[in-house]
Amino acid sequence: MxxxxxxxxxxxxxxxxxxxxxxxxxxxxxxxxxxREKLFITGSEAARExxxxxxxxVAISYPITPQSETMQQxxxxxDDGYIKEYYRGEEEIGVMSAMSGASRAGVRCLTxxxxxxxxxxxEAISSWPGARVPLVLLDMCRVINTxxxxxPDNIEMSFLLNTGLLVLHAENQQDFYDYPLxxxxxxxxxxxxxxxxxxxxxxxxxxxxxxVEIPSEEYKLPPRDGWRSAVPAMDNENxxxxxxxxxxxxKSNFISYHMHASWQQEVxxxxxxxxxxxxxxxxxxxxxxxxxxEDFIIASGSAVSQAREAVRQEGENGRTVGLVKVKCLxxxxxxxxxxxxxxxxxxxIPEFNQAxxxxxxxxxxxxxxxxxxxxxxxxxxxxxxxxxxxILEWLEEARKRTP
Amino acid sequence: MSLETLRPSPALKExxxxxxxxxxxxxxxxxxxxxSDMGQFKEVLEEHPMCAGCAMTLFxxxxxxxxxxxxxxxxxxxxxxxxxxxxxxxVPFIYGNYGDTNAVASGLKRGLELRFPNQxxxxxxxxxxxxxxxxxxxxxxxxxxxxxxxxxxMLDNEVYGNTGGQESGMTNQGKVLxxxxxxxxxxxxxxxxxxxxxxxxxxxxxVPTNPARVARTVxxxxxxAREFGSTYVQAYTSCNIEYSIPTPxxxxxxxxxxxxxYGFEEIISDRAKAYLQEIxxxxxxxxx
Numbered sequence: 099m100x101x102x103x104x105x106x107x108x109x110x111x112x113x114x115x116x117x118x119x120x121x122x123x124x125x126x127x128x129x130x131x132x133x134r135e136k137l138f139i140t141g142s143e144a145a146r147e148x149x150x151x152x153x154x155x156v157a158i159s160y161p162i163t164p165q166s167e168t169m170q171q172x173x174x175x176x177d178d179g180y181i182k183e184y185y186r187g188e189e190e191i192g193v194m195s196a197m198s199g200a201s202r203a204g205v206r207c208l209t210x211x212x213x214x215x216x217x218x219x220x221e222a223i224s225s226w227p228g229a230r231v232p233l234v235l236l237d238m239c240r241v242i243n244t245x246x247x248x249x250p251d252n253i254e255m256s257f258l259l260n261t262g263l264l265v266l267h268a269e270n271q272q273d274f275y276d277y278p279l280x281x282x283x284x285x286x287x288x289x290x291x292x293x294x295x296x297x298x299x300x301x302x303x304x305x306x307x308x309x310v311e312i313p314s315e316e317y318k319l320p321p322r323d324g325w326r327s328a329v330p331a332m333d334n335e336n337x338x339x340x341x342x343x344x345x346x347x348x349k350s351n352f353i354s355y356h357m358h359a360s361w362q363q364e365v366x367x368x369x370x371x372x373x374x375x376x377x378x379x380x381x382x383x384x385x386x387x388x389x390x391x392e393d394f395i396i397a398s399g400s401a402v403s404q405a406r407e408a409v410r411q412e413g414e415n416g417r418t419v420g421l422v423k424v425k426c427l428x429x430x431x432x433x434x435x436x437x438x439x440x441x442x443x444x445x446x447i448p449e450f451n452q453a454x455x456x457x458x459x460x461x462x463x464x465x466x467x468x469x470x471x472x473x474x475x476x477x478x479x480x481x482x483x484x485x486x487x488x489i490l491e492w493l494e495e496a497r498k499r500t501p
Numbered sequence: 502m503s504l505e506t507l508r509p510s511p512a513l514k515e516x517x518x519x520x521x522x523x524x525x526x527x528x529x530x531x532x533x534x535x536x537s538d539m540g541q542f543k544e545v546l547e548e549h550p551m552c553a554g555c556a557m558t559l560f561x562x563x564x565x566x567x568x569x570x571x572x573x574x575x576x577x578x579x580x581x582x583x584x585x586x587x588x589x590x591x592v593p594f595i596y597g598n599y600g601d602t603n604a605v606a607s608g609l610k611r612g613l614e615l616r617f618p619n620q621x622x623x624x625x626x627x628x629x630x631x632x633x634x635x636x637x638x639x640x641x642x643x644x645x646x647x648x649x650x651x652x653x654x655m656l657d658n659e660v661y662g663n664t665g666g667q668e669s670g671m672t673n674q675g676k677v678l679x680x681x682x683x684x685x686x687x688x689x690x691x692x693x694x695x696x697x698x699x700x701x702x703x704x705x706x707x708v709p710t711n712p713a714r715v716a717r718t719v720x721x722x723x724x725x726a727r728e729f730g731s732t733y734v735q736a737y738t739s740c741n742i743e744y745s746i747p748t749p750x751x752x753x754x755x756x757x758x759x760x761x762x763y764g765f766e767e768i769i770s771d772r773a774k775a776y777l778q779e780i781x782x783x784x785x786x787x788x789x
Contacts, residue, residue: 203612
């Protein structure tokens with residue numbers, strides 16, 4: 099925000115944006131080296147603290163439960179000068195389209211949505227990867243299908259998996275602080291240049307408090323460098339070529355087929371190339387507890403927290419159960435999962451959706467590579483919680499079937 | 502970008518694309534060209550795949566001549582005939598999803614203002630009537646009510662030309678087209694009226710019968726948008742294919758439509774008027 103704009107919007111002449119007072123640190127310093135203070139805050143507040151340190155240029159908001167609080171908070175961060183430009187868009191197609199415009203300008207941009215809003219914006223969202231626009235979308239999952247509800251349910255994530263987006267799934271408030279920052283840094287790497295989504299389960303994470311360790315607000319990540327990108331920014335700062343970066347290749351001929359195919363191959367190759375950065379910044383694409391166990395749970399998001407408790411209770415009863423927490427869904431950690439469950443006989447995949455998209459992902463990876471029996475659940479949806487007892491009952495069932 | 506902002510060392514100049522050097526030395530990069538000199542300078546739009554006799558192509562060619570600063574302009578378009586030509590011009594072109602132009606342009610313009618605080622970057626949306634006021638209606642109206650600082654140019658051919666001739670919101674009442682088998686039921690949408698409601702600083706309706714006027718209209722619209730907020734140019738650009746206008750009669754049709762219902766009109770706010778007068782006075786002085 100220029101000082102003139104700030105004055106027009108009511109700030110005094112000598113107003114200094116607080117973002118200007120922050121010190122830029124490297125991602126390594128921000129993620130691993132700076133001392134951290136432990137807070138007890140909600141997921142939305144954790145997201146706010148991430149945004150405060152993310153050096154965001156443009157944030158575009160639109161309300162939807164359970165996301166609204168986060169982009170309201172982004173508004174207050176703009177008011178304080180941590181974000182340079184902010185407005186409420188007309189609705190999600192408009193917001194997601196404007197995000198692609200802002201990113202094409204070469205600046206760092208952020209938005210957030212939930213459930214039906216994600217669905218509404220999906221035409222624009224699924225066109226982001228091919229447009230090679232680095233940006234971050236925070237996605238607070240909720241019911242999308244009829245009967246309409248605002249309750250947590252993460253079926254919407256299945257719509258993101260085959261678009262060329264980078265997709266992370268935060269388990270808790272701490273992840274919802276850490277993952278967005280990592281997502282910004284990875285999405286802007288030259289050999290990645292892709293949009294990233296950080297999903298988390300609405301209410302369970304966004305509206306509940308949890309421990310979050312964060313460094314001081316005096317620090318922020320380095321800014322986006324609009325010149326450093328796999329494709330030139332749409333700023334008219336390059337000698338023109340009469341073939342646009344956004345090539346209109348709709349016309350049906352063999353050149354258009356080849357252009358589209360090779361462009362898409364490159365997008366999905368860039369998704370795979372991002373793995374090395376996520377491994378570094380997230381301390382691996384997966385977390386594995388009790389490697390070598392015969393019983394394993396594979397989960398992402400809130401289901402991980404429920405699974406942790408099941409693993410603990412089984413441990414108290416002298417039974418070792420392994421757990422794979424999948425942090426990153428795109429790129430999908432195939433090698434890590436195959437290695438983690440190589441000795442498993444039984445695998446459970448607890449999910450907060452009806453479709454079982456994680457179970458399908460895992461089955462496609464383990465097919466022919468594991469002798470374990472993979473259970474088709476347990477699953478809850480429509481806002482239900484998943485009691486630990488449910489996971490324990492499914493474990494017992496699985497043991498009965500394959501002693 | 503122009504040689505004003507990028508000065509290659511003389512030894513390296515020869516490695517710049519010939520196209521670029523031509524645009525600087527013999528074209529509109531860094532200096533405005535006159536419509537009356539067409540044919541004597543390197544144009545932003547040259548080859549294109551548009552139909553023979555297409556009035557839209559003539560308008561687009563003039564529109565590019567009217568840009569006050571093509572070397573610092575980014576075009577935004579959407580599906581439709583126009584983008585087939587616009588995408589082949591030597592100005593970056595954003596081609597998004599159908600109807601997303603004014604939302605994309607909002608984000609783009611705000612981003613460019615942050616990145617280039619000392620160099621105005623003009624953003625110009627140019628697309629068809631269907632893309633703007635049917636599927637793109639919401640984005641168009643909201644960009645206007647937010648007074649986003651870019652120009653919207655409607656290439657109004659009163660039909661979905663690119664998909665084969667379907668009725669649009671800008672088609673005239675009674676017209677029989679695909680998807681209006683018994684003739685269009687409702688009136689042509691009054692988008693100029695909507696622009697007035699949104700209190701735009703510059704609104705114009707134009708037919709490409711007077712080439713110099715088209716270029717001047719576009720230039721004014723872009724200059725006012727740079728300074729104050731949204732501006733709108735609505736151009737009648739007939740579709741001679743779907744409206745069965747014989748190619749030699751395309752301009753005859755343009756004159757007739759202009760006389761009957763599409764007369765030139767400019768609605769300029771007082772502050773925009775004062776601003777334009779000052780600029781145009783300077784221009785005249787410079788010419789003398």
